[in-house]
Amino acid sequence: MTKILFVCLGNICRSPMAHGVLRHRVAERGATGQITIDSAGTGDWHLGSPPDARAIAAAAARGIDIADLRARCVRAADFRDFDLIIAMDHKNVADMAPFMPSEAKEEARAKIKLLMDYAPALGATEVPDPFHGGAADFPPVLEMIEAACAPMLDDLLGPRGSYL
Numbered sequence: 001m002t003k004i005l006f007v008c009l010g011n012i013c014r015s016p017m018a019h020g021v022l023r024h025r026v027a028e029r030g031a032t033g034q035i036t037i038d039s040a041g042t043g044d045w046h047l048g049s050p051p052d053a054r055a056i057a058a059a060a061a062r063g064i065d066i067a068d069l070r071a072r073c074v075r076a077a078d079f080r081d082f083d084l085i086i087a088m089d090h091k092n093v094a095d096m097a098p099f100m101p102s103e104a105k106e107e108a109r110a111k112i113k114l115l116m117d118y119a120p121a122l123g124a125t126e127v128p129d130p131f132h133g134g135a136a137d138f139p140p141v142l143e144m145i146e147a148a149c150a151p152m153l154d155d156l157l158g159p160r161g162s163y164l
């Protein structure tokens, strides 16, 4: 069982889209029991809220339902409970520092990766924050997320679905 936590700022746009994309692709591969997925934000403005309506719509247009997800904040236990913590941008990485257990900051830091590290060919290091944009800004962000989640899943499951 691999446990993956996606992290962004508000947990209502990018990380729930990533959560939903990976959950959907894992289910398509019949691997739901092999990977645990969650998402969280470094900010606490939207606790308990569903994803932004524009994120729900962009995901739905690709056949992915994220309406059930609810925002929560990153917590210290996440750095023990999850194997991989996937941030959307460098600020998310910096903002996670205060949540890390003080006795295990190095182990915690070693679990953090940027989502775009999985898709170097795109030439982007960060997933841009679409929150202050318009609805049209969400589908391109979702495409970036999908482009990174596919190789991430191959890493986790192997290209033909065998669990490594």
Ligand code: 4NP
Binding pocket: 008, 009, 010, 011, 012, 013, 014, 015, 045, 129, 130, 131
């Ligand atoms: P996210 O986008 O980090 O992709 O969920 C944001 C959502 C809300 C806010 C900022 C970014 N906010 O300031 O409320």
